[in-house]
């Protein structure tokens with residue numbers, strides 16, 4: 001049997017693999033989490049995100065009393081109140097009020113919510129690490145640098161797994177075949193030799209490649225060629241965040257993109273795509289709108305292939321697929337994921353209860 005026809009069951013990860021609990025996941029935009037409890041999905045489980053007394057908290061969306069979804073409840077006096085019998089929980093997850101109980105009787109110590117190991121807000125997104133994360137949130141320093149203008153596509157849902165998507169954003173060789181209507185160009189078919197470095201759980205590479213730069217106004221005047229060099233820096237962190245930094249020597253422009261893929265359920269992923277650009281003025285609504293529409297279309301090009309996969313899983317056994325020397329970063333990503341899984345993927349429930 002050819003190696004790539006091997007059964008994959010023991011060597012694949014999908015959106016519900018417990019190993020993915022040990023990392024940071026974007027679960028909503030900041031604006032989606034208002035004053036009331038908000039349900040989000042992660043690794044096949046519902047979570048509730050809520051601001052209690054000014055503090056952002058995330059709990060499994062299941063009341064310990066009769067398992068009612070806490071996201072159906074409300075916030076009262078800085079406590080999360082369950083919609084079923086009115087138990088109230090503080091920001092640490094402990095029950096502080098049980099209406100049916102005689103006030104002189106102590107509240108059972110197990111009347112406590114399952115908390116995420118870590119919660120945060122960065123880059124306009126709400127993040128959860130269900131279990132202790134193996135590494136910090138993905139770096140995106142340009143987001144806070146005033147020389148850049150920010151933009152973001154609307155969060156996007158797809159059946160493709162978060163790991164397959166992150167793998168696609170790290171992939172080097174699909175530009176001329178997948179992105180034929182946008183930046184891909186036949187000159188980019190050959191992927192120049194590049195080193196992949198690893199720092200802890202982070203992988204990165206830098207290389208130069210030709211790029212059809214529709215974004216350069218001097219192309220229309222004939223002062224710049226449409227196909228230009230660009231230096232591409234790719235960084236990946238598990239479970240499924242990837243940044244791409246595109247530097248264009250002819251224009252001096254930098255476009256940096258942060259992708260974060262939220263594994264909601266086995267067949268549902270939400271993709272966040274944040275962008276910064278130093279060649280677009282903050283008030284230039286027309287160019288910002290064009291950039292967002294263009295980058296949405298680039299994602300369409302990727303999804304047109306990825307959504308036709310037979311399985312929404314990623315094989316971490318390097319013998320399962322056939323790799324070329326252009327796939328070094330993709331191979332490194334599989335190694336990182338394989339180590340994450342071997343390092344004791346902790347079930348979120350075990351970790352927090």
Ligand code: FES
Nearest residue numbers: 063065066082085
């Ligand atoms: S189920 Fe939540 S208070 Fe009873």
Ligand SMILES: [Fe+2]
Nearest residue numbers: 168174178302
């Ligand atoms: Fe792509």
